[in-house]
Amino acid sequence: MSQSIRSALAGLCLAAAVPAQAGxxxxxxxxxxxxxxxxxxxxxxxxxxxxxANSVVDSSTGSPAGITGLASTVDVFGGGLVQRTLNPNPxxxxxxxxxxxxxxxxxxxxxxxxxxxxxxxFSKGNESASAQVQMPSGARPIGFVxxxxxxxxxxxxxxxxxxxxxxxxxxxxxNIFDRALVNNDPGRGPISNGQVxxxxxxxxxxxxxxxxxxxxxxxxxxxxxxxxxxxALQTRDGSTRTNNSNLQSVARVYAEFTPTETGxxxxxxxxVRADGAFEFNFAVAVNTTYYIDPFVAVGYDYQxxxxxxxxxxxxxxxxxxxxxxxxxxxxGSDWLLVVADWLGGTAxxxxxxxxxxxxxxxxxxxxxxxxxxxxxxxTGVSFTGDGRFTGTQTPITQEVPEPxxxxxxxxxxxxxxxxxRRLNG
Numbered sequence: 001m002s003q004s005i006r007s008a009l010a011g012l013c014l015a016a017a018v019p020a021q022a023g024x025x026x027x028x029x030x031x032x033x034x035x036x037x038x039x040x041x042x043x044x045x046x047x048x049x050x051x052x053a054n055s056v057v058d059s060s061t062g063s064p065a066g067i068t069g070l071a072s073t074v075d076v077f078g079g080g081l082v083q084r085t086l087n088p089n090p091x092x093x094x095x096x097x098x099x100x101x102x103x104x105x106x107x108x109x110x111x112x113x114x115x116x117x118x119x120x121x122f123s124k125g126n127e128s129a130s131a132q133v134q135m136p137s138g139a140r141p142i143g144f145v146x147x148x149x150x151x152x153x154x155x156x157x158x159x160x161x162x163x164x165x166x167x168x169x170x171x172x173x174x175n176i177f178d179r180a181l182v183n184n185d186p187g188r189g190p191i192s193n194g195q196v197x198x199x200x201x202x203x204x205x206x207x208x209x210x211x212x213x214x215x216x217x218x219x220x221x222x223x224x225x226x227x228x229x230x231x232a233l234q235t236r237d238g239s240t241r242t243n244n245s246n247l248q249s250v251a252r253v254y255a256e257f258t259p260t261e262t263g264x265x266x267x268x269x270x271x272v273r274a275d276g277a278f279e280f281n282f283a284v285a286v287n288t289t290y291y292i293d294p295f296v297a298v299g300y301d302y303q304x305x306x307x308x309x310x311x312x313x314x315x316x317x318x319x320x321x322x323x324x325x326x327x328x329x330x331x332g333s334d335w336l337l338v339v340a341d342w343l344g345g346t347a348x349x350x351x352x353x354x355x356x357x358x359x360x361x362x363x364x365x366x367x368x369x370x371x372x373x374x375x376x377x378x379t380g381v382s383f384t385g386d387g388r389f390t391g392t393q394t395p396i397t398q399e400v401p402e403p404x405x406x407x408x409x410x411x412x413x414x415x416x417x418x419x420x421r422r423l424n425g
Contacts, residue, residue: 330355
């Protein structure tokens with residue numbers, strides 16, 4: 001290591017040793033792996049190394065205003081100093097948060113620099129303070145929780161989930177974001193990720209409690225559009241101490257919900273994909289109906305994932321608009337209308353063999369449903385066998401043109417013939 005690099009690091013360590021003189025206070029510095037699923041909050045999906053601190057403030061003002069951050073380490077190959085800016089990433093419940101994400105490769109080995117000591121230095125004018133963090137050598141990214149479901153009353157909804165399939169975890173973190181407060185454009189005002197609640201848990205369920213919303217002047221309310229983030233947490237020492245400084249890997253998955261005036265049956269919630277589809281992942285059993293719920297649109301395409309059992313039946317909501325829907329099946333090259341004006345609340349049976357996809361249209365735009373309300377169009381589906389449902393529900397944002405009456409009659413007859421062929425096949 002060159003003398004200039006040694007001197008630079010010595011200066012950083014000296015700054016860390018005298019934070020009281022510097023006037024900058026660093027709370028809970030951290031480095032860990034983080035994997036993020038697709039979401040509607042503007043967070044980039046993928047696998048990263050995350051560096052930062054829960055809070056960095058000027059002790060004289062109690063504010064992060066004017067503070068800049070820099071993360072540094074020595075390159076294990078060239079010996080030079082690797083530096084990355086640490087950015088403020090505030091939210092209503094985390095106003096002094098700083099972080100930086102370093103993207104991981106999609107394949108191949110992790111860069112050894114990631115496991116070297118990193119110095120986090122924060123400065124304001126002539127004042128500075130620093131802290132040192134290091135990733136455990138055995139740390140690796142982990143998988144997401146599965147089978148997110150929503151149940152309970154509207155005012156106190158309960159979320160439940162199952163642990164990651166392969167990776168041991170020591171706890172979970174639930175963050176709730178008010179989507180109306182999200183702002184990723186500095187031209188529109190202060191940057192905010194919209195986070196209004198955070199709680200660490202040991203169990204695999206959480207019931208929303210207004211007392212957990214610690215943002216001054218904020219209240220959890222019916223009708224608001226929320227995103228819940230459920231993170232699997234893996235700690236450095238295997239303990240249940242899940243503060244950021246003891247985490248080595250975090251996996252965050254997101255679901256959308258809007259609390260309404262009435263509760264209902266348990267609903268399986270999706271994650272949001274970049275292509276606009278809603279992706280599910282939960283265990284299913286034959287002859288059992290599961291209620292799934294993404295955003296409202298004028299229609300949806302439903303499709304199973306690879307290796308999933310086929311759809312056996314579907315139950316559509318009865319209280320939306322006129323409660324009548326058109327059902328379509330895929331012929332291999334196009335959608336075929338099999339029944340028009342099917343009554344919501346009544347199970348439509350796809351027969352014993354089931355189908356791998358179907359389309360629903362006829363949801364009136366005039367029904368006045370909020371397109372961000374994920375509890376407004378709950379669909380019940382059953383399956384032809386046991387397994388997992390990893391399929392998708394893709395919203396249709398424009399009406400499919402209505403066929404003429406003659407075409408409806410022909411399509412109905414063709415649909416009956418198609419069902420008979422499947423039964424005979």
